[in-house]
Amino acid sequence: xxxxxxxxxxxxxxxxxxxxxxxxxxxxxxxxxxxxxxxxxxxxxxxxxxxxxxxxxxxxxxxxxxxxxxxxxxxxxxxxxxxxxxxxxxxxxxxxxxxxxxxxxxxxxxxxxxxxxxxxxxxxxxxxxxxxxxxxxxxxxxxxxxxxxxxxxxxxxxxxxxxxxxxxxxxxxxxxxxxxxxxxxxxxxxxxxxxxxxxxxxxxxxxxxxxxxxxxxxxxxxxxxxxxxxxxxxxxxxxxxxxxxxxxxxxxxxxxxxxxxxxxxxxxxxxxxxxxxxxxxxxxxxxxxxxxxxxxxxxxxxxxxxxxxxxxxxxxxxxxxxxxxxxxxxxxxxxxxxxxxxxxxxxxxxxxxxxxxxxxxxxxxxxxxxxxxxxxxxx
Numbered sequence: 001x002x003x004x005x006x007x008x009x010x011x012x013x014x015x016x017x018x019x020x021x022x023x024x025x026x027x028x029x030x031x032x033x034x035x036x037x038x039x040x041x042x043x044x045x046x047x048x049x050x051x052x053x054x055x056x057x058x059x060x061x062x063x064x065x066x067x068x069x070x071x072x073x074x075x076x077x078x079x080x081x082x083x084x085x086x087x088x089x090x091x092x093x094x095x096x097x098x099x100x101x102x103x104x105x106x107x108x109x110x111x112x113x114x115x116x117x118x119x120x121x122x123x124x125x126x127x128x129x130x131x132x133x134x135x136x137x138x139x140x141x142x143x144x145x146x147x148x149x150x151x152x153x154x155x156x157x158x159x160x161x162x163x164x165x166x167x168x169x170x171x172x173x174x175x176x177x178x179x180x181x182x183x184x185x186x187x188x189x190x191x192x193x194x195x196x197x198x199x200x201x202x203x204x205x206x207x208x209x210x211x212x213x214x215x216x217x218x219x220x221x222x223x224x225x226x227x228x229x230x231x232x233x234x235x236x237x238x239x240x241x242x243x244x245x246x247x248x249x250x251x252x253x254x255x256x257x258x259x260x261x262x263x264x265x266x267x268x269x270x271x272x273x274x275x276x277x278x279x280x281x282x283x284x285x286x287x288x289x290x291x292x293x294x295x296x297x298x299x300x301x302x303x304x305x306x307x308x309x310x311x312x313x314x315x316x317x318x319x320x321x322x323x324x325x326x327x328x329x330x331x332x333x334x335x336x337x338x339x340x341x342x343x344x345x346x347x348x349x350x351x352x353x354x355x356x357x358x359x360x361x362x363x364x365x366x367x368x369x370x371x372x373x374x375x376x377x378x379x
Contacts, residue, residue: 029225030094030147032251032278035375038322039278043094044144048375050319051096051147051326052367054348055082055283057089059335064353069332072353076360077367082282082328083150083232090142096229096282096328097139097146100153102131102215107154107162107237110341114156114163116170118180119210129218136222148227150254150282151215154234157208157242159200167207168200201241208245216249229254232282235267240274247275252325254282259330260298261286261310263317268324278323285330286311287346288359293334294343305358312366319373 027044034040040048057069066088073081073093081089083098100106104113117124139146156163174181187203197205212230219228230250233243235258243253253275257264272279287297288307301307311329318324333347350356 027144029143030145030227032227032325035377039325040375041094041147041325046377048377049079049094050324050370050374051080051094051280051328052315052370053078053080053082053093053095053326053328054330054332055096055328056084056331056335057081058084058086059331059333059345064333064349068353072349076364077371079367080147080326080328082330083153090139090145092145094145094147095142096148096150096280097135098150098153099132099135100151102128103152103155103211105152105155105167107156107234108341109163114165116165116167118171118174118178119167119207119214120171120179120183122179125214128214132215132218133222136219139226140223143226146223146226148229148251149219149223150229151219151231153232154237154256155231157204157231157233157237157239159204161237166204168204171203171207197241205241205245208242212246212249216246220249227251229280229282232256234258235264238271243275247277250277252278252280254280256283257281258298259285259287261301261314263314265317265321268321272323278325280325281318281327283328283330284314285346285348286314290346293346295346296337296343303358304356305362308356308359308362311359312362315366316369319370 028046030044031042032039033042033048035048041051042048054073057066066086070089070092078093080093081095083096085095089095103117105116106114119125139149156165156167159166159168171180171184184203187206188199191199191202193199216228216230228250229252230246232254234256238255253271255268255271257268268279286301286307287295288301288304289295290304301310315327318327329348331345331347333349333351333353335345335347337343337345348356348359
C-alpha cells in the first residue's frame with residue numbers, strides 16, 4: 001500500500017513538473033494590440049501596458065548597484081527599461097533591445113568611431129547576419145521581457161546630415177573591384193531619371209533596401225516572435241523614402257524626439273501617417289539647470305521641479321495619442337557625454353540614486369495616472 005501511494009505521488013509530481021515546464025515554454029512574447037482604437041503593448045500574460053522607464057541603464061559607470069536601481073525604478077512606478085539595458089536587469093522588467101554596434105553611423109559618434117560599411121560586400125552581409133543571430137540568442141534568454149529590437153541609432157541617413165558624410169559618397173569612393181562600387185556602376189547604367197528623384201537619392205534608397213533586407217531578414221529568422229522597431233530616428237534623420245524601405249521588416253517605429261517641453265503632435269502625426277505604424281518614443285528627457293554643471297539641451301528648464309511638471313504634461317500628451325506605445329527618459333544618472341564631447345549627460349536620478357526635488361514625486365503621480373488609463377484584459 002505504501003509503495004503504491006509512493007508511486008502515485010511520484011507520477012503526480014512528474015506530471016505537475018511537466019505541466020509547469022510546458023507552460024514556461026508556451027508563454028507569449030510581448031505583442032501589439034489595438035483596444036478601443038488605441039495601440040498598446042501587451043505583456044506575456046495578456047495585459048496591455050504603456051512602456052515607461054529609463055534608457056542607458058548600462059551607463060552607470062559604477063555609480064549605482066543594479067538591484068538598488070531596480071528598486072528605485074519600481075518604487076516610482078516605472079514598468080520597463082529602455083535600450084541600453086544591462087544583462088543584470090533583463091530578467092527584472094520588460095526592456096528594449098538595441099544593436100547600435102552593427103553599423104556605426106550614429107550622427108553623434110566621433111570621427112574615430114564613425115564609419116560606413118560596404119553593404120554590398122558578402123563578407124559584411126555575413127558579419128551582420130552572424131551578429132544579429134548572436135544578439136537574438138542572447139535576448140532569448142529572457143524571452144518574456146523582450147519588448148522588441150532596435151537597430152542603428154540616429155543613423156546618418158540623409159545625404160545632407162550633421163556629420164558631413166553620407167553613405168552614397170562612401171560607396172562612390174570605394175575601389176573599382178569593391179562590391180559596392182560594382183553595385184553602384186550597375187545602378188547608374190540601369191537608372192532612369194524620372195524628374196522627381198536625384199540619382200544620389202535613388203541610390204541611397206537602394207543602399208537602404210539592401211541594409212534593411214539583410215538586418216531585417218536576419219532578425220525575423222533568428223527571432224520570429226518578438227517585435228521589431230528597426231532603426232531609431234530623430235526628426236532630423238527621418239527620411240520617408242529610407243523608412244519606406246524599412247517598413248516590411250518592422251512592427252512599429254522608434255523615434256527620438258527633440259528634447260523640448262512642447263509635445264510635437266504635428267510632427268508625430270506626420271510620421272504616423274507616413275508609416276502607418278505605432279510609435280515608441282525611445283529616448284527623451286526634459287533637461288534642467290543643476291548648479292554650474294555643463295548640461296547641453298535645446299532649452300533648460302529652470303529646475304527639477306519645472307522639469308517634472310513639463311515632463312508629466314508631455315507623457316500625458318503621449319498617453320492621449322492613440323498610436324504612442326511608450327516613452328523612455330534618457331539616462332539614469334549624470335555621466336560624461338561621451339565620444340570626446342564636453343559636458344554632462346544629465347540623469348533622472350541624482351548621484352547615489354537620490355531623488356530630484358519635484359521631478360520624482362511628479363513622475364510617481366504620473367505613473368499612477370498611467371496605470372489608471374491602462375485597460376486590464378489579461379489573465
